Amino acid sequence: QVQLQQWGAGLLKPSETLSLTCAVYGGSFSGYYWSWIRQPPGKGLEWIGEINHSGGVNYSPSLKSRVAISEDTSKSQFSLKLDSVTAADTAVYYCARGAYNKIQDWGQGTLVTVSS
Amino acid sequence: EIVLTQSPATLSLSPGERATLSCRASQSVSTDLAWYQQKPGQAPRLLIYDASNRATGIPARFSGSGSGTDFTLTISSLEPEDFAVYYCQQRSNWLITFGQGTRLEIK
Numbered sequence: 266q267v268q269l270q271q272w273g274a275g276l277l278k279p280s281e282t283l284s285l286t287c288a289v290y291g292g293s294f295s296g297y298y299w300s301w302i303r304q305p306p307g308k309g310l311e312w313i314g315e316i317n318h319s320g321g322v323n324y325s326p327s328l329k330s331r332v333a334i335s336e337d338t339s340k341s342q343f344s345l346k347l348d349s350v351t352a353a354d355t356a357v358y359y360c361a362r363g364a365y366n367k368i369q370d371w372g373q374g375t376l377v378t379v380s381s
Numbered sequence: 382e383i384v385l386t387q388s389p390a391t392l393s394l395s396p397g398e399r400a401t402l403s404c405r406a407s408q409s410v411s412t413d414l415a416w417y418q419q420k421p422g423q424a425p426r427l428l429i430y431d432a433s434n435r436a437t438g439i440p441a442r443f444s445g446s447g448s449g450t451d452f453t454l455t456i457s458s459l460e461p462e463d464f465a466v467y468y469c470q471q472r473s474n475w476l477i478t479f480g481q482g483t484r485l486e487i488k
Contacts, residue, residue, distance in 0.1 A: 300477070309468065309479060309480075309481045309482045310425065310479040310482075312477040312478065315477070323475040323476065325476070326382065326476070359424055365472060366413040366414075366415065366430065366431070367431075368415070368425075369427050371424035371426075372424065374424055
């Protein structure tokens with residue numbers, strides 16, 4: 266049974282960089298799509314982007330200019346960086362594992378609050 | 382970008398009743414559609430993928446149907462633990478989008 270464990274700073278000031286990391290335990294790192302998804306308080310799910318089994322990355326058009334997703338296969342980890350955060354970036358951020366068209370496993374979520 | 386529209390926004394039913402949730406895509410997604418259940422304070426859980434295939438461990442009362450632009454998630458007889466928010470999701474080439482969700486609440 267795969268487990269995704271994520272961590273990172275939970276409180277940021279406007280203009281700072283959000284940084285989260287997700288570690289994969291109990292499952293293969295290769296052959297999957299590794300996504301970041303966020304959910305503002307009381308709202309729906311928003312896909313941020315992914316890194317796939319070939320190391321290719323895809324990002325949501327609305328966040329593409331500020332986001333970077335990377336991987337460290339030696340540690341079975343992948344990471345999210347989001348630049349120049351504002352209050353609108355306040356959300357629970359999830360890391361997730363999936364296949365091409367489904368998301369099968371989710372991390373526990375990290376609440377990131379942006380406030381001055 | 383393909384937009385997914387879910388209806389209704391809120392569905393009020395009683396345990397034992399049948400629930401029918403709809404997801405409409407702004408253009409065809411073939412059968413590349415998934416459904417998720419989310420309970421308060423929890424991460425979403427995959428229920429259905431490829432429009433009609435139940436994920437591992439999902440009870441048989443959950444079923445999905447549809448293709449192209451119109452999809453349905455049916456819960457045949459509601460159990461108390463089924464009251465939650467449900468999302469549909471699609472992938473078109475490199476972009477994943479979610480519907481806005483349907484809240485299934487106890488009547």
